Amino acid sequence: MHQKWLHTTEVEVETINSKLSFYIETIEVSRLSALAFYAAGESQYKGQRFFWQNREKTFTLVGLGHAYKIENNSGDERFDQIEKQWKELTKNIVKEETEPQPILFGGFTFDPKNDKNGEWDRFPQSFFSVATYQLVIRNDKAYISIHLITDQHNSLKEFEQLRKERDQLIHAAQVKELKTYSKPLMTNYREPFKDEYLQTISTVTNLIKANEAKKVVIARSLEMEFQDTISSPQVLSHVVNEQPESYLFGLEHEDLLFFGASPERLVKVENGQAYSSCVAGSIKRGKTAEEDQLLGESLLNDAKNLGEHQYVVEMIANTFEKNCIQYKVPKRPKLLKIRDIQHLYTPVEGKLSPDATILQLVKLLHPTPALGGVPRQEAMAVIRQNEYMNRGLYAAPLGWIDAEGNGEFAVAIRSAALKDNKAYLYAGGGIVADSEPISEYEETLVKFRPMLRALGGQLHE
Numbered sequence: 436m437h438q439k440w441l442h443t444t445e446v447e448v449e450t451i452n453s454k455l456s457f458y459i460e461t462i463e464v465s466r467l468s469a470l471a472f473y474a475a476g477e478s479q480y481k482g483q484r485f486f487w488q489n490r491e492k493t494f495t496l497v498g499l500g501h502a503y504k505i506e507n508n509s510g511d512e513r514f515d516q517i518e519k520q521w522k523e524l525t526k527n528i529v530k531e532e533t534e535p536q537p538i539l540f541g542g543f544t545f546d547p548k549n550d551k552n553g554e555w556d557r558f559p560q561s562f563f564s565v566a567t568y569q570l571v572i573r574n575d576k577a578y579i580s581i582h583l584i585t586d587q588h589n590s591l592k593e594f595e596q597l598r599k600e601r602d603q604l605i606h607a608a609q610v611k612e613l614k615t616y617s618k619p620l621m622t623n624y625r626e627p628f629k630d631e632y633l634q635t636i637s638t639v640t641n642l643i644k645a646n647e648a649k650k651v652v653i654a655r656s657l658e659m660e661f662q663d664t665i666s667s668p669q670v671l672s673h674v675v676n677e678q679p680e681s682y683l684f685g686l687e688h689e690d691l692l693f694f695g696a697s698p699e700r701l702v703k704v705e706n707g708q709a710y711s712s713c714v715a716g717s718i719k720r721g722k723t724a725e726e727d728q729l730l731g732e733s734l735l736n737d738a739k740n741l742g743e744h745q746y747v748v749e750m751i752a753n754t755f756e757k758n759c760i761q762y763k764v765p766k767r768p769k770l771l772k773i774r775d776i777q778h779l780y781t782p783v784e785g786k787l788s789p790d791a792t793i794l795q796l797v798k799l800l801h802p803t804p805a806l807g808g809v810p811r812q813e814a815m816a817v818i819r820q821n822e823y824m825n826r827g828l829y830a831a832p833l834g835w836i837d838a839e840g841n842g843e844f845a846v847a848i849r850s851a852a853l854k855d856n857k858a859y860l861y862a863g864g865g866i867v868a869d870s871e872p873i874s875e876y877e878e879t880l881v882k883f884r885p886m887l888r889a890l891g892g893q894l895h896e
């Protein structure tokens with residue numbers, strides 16, 4: 436395979452606690468499957484990998500190993516802290532010398548105040564890393580960067596070691612390129628707290644009718660068990676093959692893999708331009724083109740769904756109003772059609788004010804009323820009290836930033852957590868005054884489908 440050396444750089448870093456050196460080397464490789472590169476890290480870097488692909492499939496990112504972790508359990512301060520530490524680490528990086536730049540990838544959990552135990556117990560409130568091996572694929576070009584961040588002065592030997600390993604990983608990825616993966620064999624399927632969930636929907640509609648909130652998003656989980664422990668390239672390969680119209684993501688933390696295929700952008704910033712999307716209001720896809728169109732039209736005219744949607748538009752527009760020099764919001768929603776479901780969709784776009792940043796927008800936007808509710812604090816309290824699970828990263832901001840202020844975060848829905856031979860799938864929906872328990876329940880079944888399919892579980896048609 437063709438390889439071209441691009442740059443080797445050393446940057447000094449001064450953090451509050453220490454002086455570090457940040458070594459970066461990037462090569463361009465002629466052609467590489469992102470998933471095969473991820474799979475090549477199976478023995479050395481299991482538990483320290485990530486995978487990301489944007490909706491348009493113009494940007495793919497894979498990370499193997501943690502060159503540096505930035506994590507915290509700082510509640511409301513967590514966004515500012517991540518931003519501050521990332522700025523410290525990358526302050527001396529000169530863009531022109533390090534293209535593509537080092538990327539920080541990770542997520543913020545949905546609600547730091549949720550203390551329910553379960554699969555998320557060991558996961559911090561914010562978890563980000565710079566990968567030891569970073570693969571970026573964009574404009575049909577693949578770049579692999581080695582990152583070494585160390586307080587040792589003479590690291591040439593260590594760096595030489597990393598170069599050797601990089602070449603082995605590339606070789607292993609080429610060997611694995613055409614590998615196909617089977618579906619896991621499911622042995623058990625549970626729908627925990629189904630009756631409680633139905634009851635909660637009535638409780639919440641009553642709270643809303645009594646004016647205690649206007650909208651609250653209530654979610655639930657499914658549990659599946661498998662004959663064997665599932666590898667994360669195995670599930671990711673199915674997601675990649677089956678969900679072309681979504682953000683695709685996988686994030687490993689110790690023995691947990693969180694993965695999914697979300698249609699929903701929280702925020703993207705590119706050269707000072709910010710983009711968000713209001714996605715709320717749902718209906719299934721039709722079996723024929725005609726039925727699909729009729730369903731879509733009924734969604735566009737349905738008062739309950741338009742109500743759910745409008746709360747999101749108001750809140751996101753408001754945030755752009757305060758953080759942009761100019762911004763635009765279409766008057767009416769369009770349809771966003773993905774494999775299993777169609778949604779009401781309003782894109783929002785604006786030119787960021789000079790002092791606004793992507794992480795500030797993440798902090799202000801999360802959770803939008805598409806995942807939390809209105810008013811925000813009241814809705815969060817209702818969720819904490821009424822949901823029978825800890826959302827962890829489900830419905831939370833997940834994505835990346837670079838050293839220049841560019842980046843993108845999706846809302847991590849249509850997602851699941853995988854641990855050993857068990858999977859926990861998550862789905863919810865926006866509850867408003869006229870929501871009905873059974874139709875909300877059915878809406879969650881449709882929303883579970885992408886992950887059920889990837890995991891080889893039965894589909895509730």
Ligand SMILES: C=C(O[C@@H]1C=C(C(=O)O)C=C[C@H]1O)C(=O)O
Pocket residue numbers: 652654699714715716717743778805806830848849861862863864865866882
């Ligand atoms: C909460 C989820 O989805 C959100 C809720 C929607 C709704 O209630 O109509 C639609 C899209 C998402 O913003 C989920 O998929 O779990």
Ligand SMILES: [Mg+2]
Pocket residue numbers: 715716717743864865878
């Ligand atoms: Mg809904």
